[in-house]
Amino acid sequence: MTTVQLPGASAASAALARRLRAVATLGGLVALAAGGFVWSVSIGPEHIGLWTIVKGTFAQGHDTKQLIVHLIRLPRALLAVLAGGTLAVSGAVMQSLTRNPLGAPDVLGVTSGAAVTVAIASTIVPSLGGISTIFLSFAGASVASALVFGIARFGRGGLSPVRLALAGVTISLLLYALMQGILIAFTQNAELFFFWLVGGVTYAQWHDIHLAFPWMAAGLALAMLLARRLNVLALGDDVARGLGQNVSRTRLLSVVCVVLLAGAAVGVAGPVAFLALVVPNIVRRLVGHNHFVVLPACMVAGAALLLYADVASRYLNPHVETPAGVVVAPIGATVFVYLARREKLAG
Amino acid sequence: MSAATPLAAPGVAVRVRARRPAVVIGSLGGLCILTAFATLGVGAVRVLEPHAVEALFGHGTADQIRTIRTYELPRVLVAFLVGSALAVSGGVIQGVTRNPLAAPDVIGVVKGAALGTVFLLLAYPFAAVSYLPVAAFAGGVGAMVIVYLVAYRHGGTTPVRLALVGIAVSAFCESIIRYVMIDQAKGIGHALVWLTGSLAAVDMRSFYEILPWIGVLLPLLAYYAHRLDVLGLGDDMARGLGLPVERTRRTALLLAVLLASACVAVAGSILFIGLIAPHMARRLVGSRHAVLLPTAALLGTLMLLVADAIGRGADPPIELPAGMVTAVIGAPYFVYLLTRSL
Secondary structure: OOOOOOOHHHHHHHHHHHHHHHHHHHHHHHHHHHHHHHHHHHOOOOOOOHHHHHHHHHOOOOOHHHHHHHHHHHHHHHHHHHHHHHHHHHHHHHHHHHOOOOOOOOOOOHHHHHHHHHHHHHHHOOOOOOHHHHHHHHHHHHHHHHHHHHHHOOOOOOOOHHHHHHHHHHHHHHHHHHHHHHHHHHOOOHHHHHHHHHOOOOOOOHHHHHHHHHHHHHHHHHHHHHHHHHHHHOOOHHHHHHOOOOHHHHHHHHHHHHHHHHHHHHHHHOOOOOHHHHHHHHHHHHHOOOHHHHHHHHHHHHHHHHHHHHHHHHHHOOOOOOOOHHHHHHHHHHHHHHHHHOHHHOO | OOOOOOOOOOHHHHHHOOOHHHHHHHHHHHHHHHHHHHOOOOOOOOOOHHHHHHHHOOOOOHHHHHHHHHHHHHHHHHHHHHHHHHHHHHHHHHHHHOOOOOOOOOOOHHHHHHHHHHHHHHHOOOOOHHHHHHHHHHHHHHHHHHHHHHHOEOOEOOHHHHHHHHHHHHHHHHHHHHHHHHHOOOOHHHHHHHHHOOOOOOOHHHHHHHHHHHHHHHHHHHHHHHHHHHHOOOHHHHHHOOOOHHHHHHHHHHHHHHHHHHHHHHHOOOOOHHHHHHHHHHHHHOOOHHHHHHHHHHHHHHHHHHHHHHHHHOOOOOOOOHHHHHHHHHHHHHHHHHHOOO
């Protein structure tokens, strides 16, 4: 290998350029998300102008439009920001953990585990709701993660990235089949669950945000605390160990983080398919691999994607409420195919 | 794929096992017929066993005879057709692509065919039922072609890549189906049952609907059994033996896809039978297609009969879709296959 002798000044300027670029990308993403937020709040059966949005956000007047903003549109947009952001960050953490671009919680069955647990439990015990939804979601996500990492240990030297993804997808399929059977057997209004299972923020209320926000905040904080460890882990287990990291503890904390983030998001917004897969893959391409930048960027980009998907879902058919997941899924499936085609992943 | 592909068994092994296939096929056939009779009376209106068979032959109360003849008999007959068609389709696809993970459901055919029928029903809600298989054919073939084009890189595909692309394309089709179902909110529960794969809505008409397709396609594939064996020896060897490799592969694949799509038109997406039945058959009788395909067909029938009976009998009068039962059995087996080096 030829070593390029970089003078100190130009090395510093390269670092500066990288940092500037990261800041610029982050700024662009934030602007994108903010635009989506305003768009999401303003459209609907009642079109609402920017000034009314500001008034409805900060002051609770008795004007109908302000009430619409405050009670319907704002929670919907905020939940899109929170759920999209947390799902994307959980995807980034899990992909780093498995060192697998396909290793997102939705591909590996973690979100389906959460969703199926919630659906089954609330079918059999209809009085469940509120905080128990979140806890059921955590439980399902934990069991599914344990299952996936159990399977990952099978075979000689573990499963290749693509095989692990395939196993995860199959487990999701199994869980959904089980759940469909139980829904058909126990409930008259399977369509309500069906709607929820596509994932979206259509019927969001402030209540959902109050329920999920503490867990999401905890998960995001944990993710940021893990950023340095994940950066080191990316160098390989041996290097990480050599640098004094307790690799098992990093793994465990990362799984906890994924369960918190994905579980809370699924509990209030349903399993939005492929969002956690797509966003981190795009973000890494934009800002590189430093988790201190990747994680916040994922948060913002995930929020933006779900906001715009929610807006698009309202344009698809204005007379019917369509969950945002319907818009995300085709985009996600396309990116999934693109990743699956790449040679170095196939084992 | 390595040389030790499980699809090309050495000739010696075949000769040693020469007598076993007859025994296996015979006993599986007997088991199928036995299961068919035994599960005939299971359902919303329970007809206890000796009466169920008697009613089939016209003895018993009018109610019993009607229950058995109009509700249960068609399901059993369709289970024979669909179970064997899916299994044979899977066996042929695995043989042609030399890919143990391939099957009509894995390479996207099943969901594509489902999407085809959903589109037809959307565009022409009153279309004659006999057009459904045609729409399913279009969807199934279309999905398979897309999967192949996308998975094809550097002059070939790998088993795992094909499966992954197939699953992604299936997810794509599924998301469109879901959108359609949410958008057209009426009758969503019924559509849900159909999607998971169920024989609940099957009647004598649907039996006659697919009988001609399957009746033509199955013998055609049986005719190809020997060529598939030759194909299993590897492209070069097959070419040396005078087989038009590409044409054989394309024709057999097309026939297999049509076969699986016809099933989707009446029974929805019943997953995993096409994947598992050939694997089990290969363990029982080896990999000569002339015995492998009939064995797989009987195993597929048996699986579907049992799955449908469980679906009918688990929680009457509610119908659990048979496809759900096959998925619960099939998914762990698929994961097991993945964990072994293929």
